[in-house]
Amino acid sequence: MPDLDIKRLQAFGRDPIDVHVGAGECLCVVGPSGSGKSLLLRAIADLDPNRGDVFLDGRSRNEMSAPTWRRLVGFLPTESRWWFETVGEHFDERRADDLADLGFAEDVWDWQIHRLSTGERQRLALLRLMAHRPKALLLDEPTASLDEDNKRRVETVIARYRKDLGAPVLWVSHEPAQIERVSNRRFHIETRPAEAES
Numbered sequence: 687m688p689d690l691d692i693k694r695l696q697a698f699g700r701d702p703i704d705v706h707v708g709a710g711e712c713l714c715v716v717g718p719s720g721s722g723k724s725l726l727l728r729a730i731a732d733l734d735p736n737r738g739d740v741f742l743d744g745r746s747r748n749e750m751s752a753p754t755w756r757r758l759v760g761f762l763p764t765e766s767r768w769w770f771e772t773v774g775e776h777f778d779e780r781r782a783d784d785l786a787d788l789g790f791a792e793d794v795w796d797w798q799i800h801r802l803s804t805g806e807r808q809r810l811a812l813l814r815l816m817a818h819r820p821k822a823l824l825l826d827e828p829t830a831s832l833d834e835d836n837k838r839r840v841e842t843v844i845a846r847y848r849k850d851l852g853a854p855v856l857w858v859s860h861e862p863a864q865i866e867r868v869s870n871r872r873f874h875i876e877t878r879p880a881e882a883e884s
């Protein structure tokens with residue numbers, strides 16, 4: 687079971703961050719707007735210039751190529767990108783299980799990307815990310831555009847993924863009730879990043 691160990695991680699001159707996320711653990715990253723939550727996830731995924739190191743299951747990301755690292759440590763941005771005309775073209779395999787649990791029917795594969803609502807895009811982006819079976823998840827406000835029913839759907843699907851794969855999860859959320867529901871611990875970022883607490 688993989689754990690994620692973040693060591694002295696530093697991006698854009700901000701204070702270095704040390705935090706450990708155990709296998710199957712969900713750590714909610716909380717803090718005011720602009721405090722650096724998204725930057726932290728992006729630095730872990732190695733999407734921006736940064737210093738320090740991150741270990742997945744004891745293996746440093748420096749031992750592998752950036753694309754390999756990003757396949758292992760899956761990042762869900764607040765705004766997803768889509769390249770093809772239809773939903774199905776973005777998936778190698780058309781699996782029905784998580785699809786139904788996220789509130790879609792099989793016809794979604796043929797939907798045009800341009801007709802998707804913001805909330806549909808958000809749920810389908812999660813589905814696409816999980817389809818690659820990353821060993822850890824970095825989720826940037828994954829339910830920000832969703833109503834209560836769909837929020838619960840996403841929470842359930844992520845909880846199952848975490849349990850089934852033992853995946854460590856970092857989850858940025860602004861919603862106290864959700865943080866209470868989904869996280870084992872919180873990591874508070876103020877304007878100057880702070881230490882994790884129980």
Ligand SMILES: Nc1ncnc2c1ncn2[C@@H]1O[C@H](COP(=O)(O)OP(=O)(O)OP(=O)(O)O)[C@@H](O)[C@H]1O
Pocket residue numbers: 698717718719720721722723724725726734
């Ligand atoms: N590429 C960048 N270079 C330098 N500074 C950046 C860069 N991207 C973001 N910032 C700044 O870093 C700060 C933190 O941004 P970040 O997006 O991580 O905030 P956040 O905590 O996720 O906020 P929110 O809750 O509003 O999404 C902001 O002041 C932002 O303007």
